[in-house]
Amino acid sequence: MRVAKSAAIVIAVFGALAWYVWDYNTDPSGGKAKAEAAASAQASEDATHDPNIGDCVKVKDPQGEPLPTIVDCDSPEAEYKTADKLLGNDMKCDSKYVYGIQVRQSHQMGYTLCFTKV
Known part of the structure; x- marks a missing residue:
């Protein structure tokens, strides 16, 4: 009897x-592993659009809804170098910068990225 209970517990x-x-790997909706991989890939993609000071970028749609993408500074794609990040909504870059992008975040305070030419 004791062996049967132990076996049932192990099984x-x-x-x-x-x-x-x-369930982790084959859930019909794609599986948790797939969802985690997609979230990780999205986070990596988002990071390429969030330059730090010193990063070089190319800007998609600079006159509409600009989207900076980090590129190598030696790349022919490099258009601007991130020179400053001004925290706060509606901040403006001063005249020593050639371009600025205001970033609004719904759940956080916004900021402005200021760029110089590469």
Whole structure:
């Protein structure tokens, strides 16, 4: 009787573990592993559009809704170098910069990126 209870517990533990692994990787909606990989890829993509001071960028749609993308400073794609980040909504870059992008974040205070020519 004791052996049967022990065996049932071991089988239940291994069954639960197998179900968790199967669900994690093969869920019909894409699986948790796939969702986590997609979220990680999106975070990496978002990071390429959030330059730090000193990063060189190319800007898509500079006159409309500008989107800076970090590029290598030696690349022919490099248009601007990030020179300053002004925290606060509606901040303006002064005349020593050639270009600025205001970034508004719905859940945080916005900021302005100021650029010089490469």
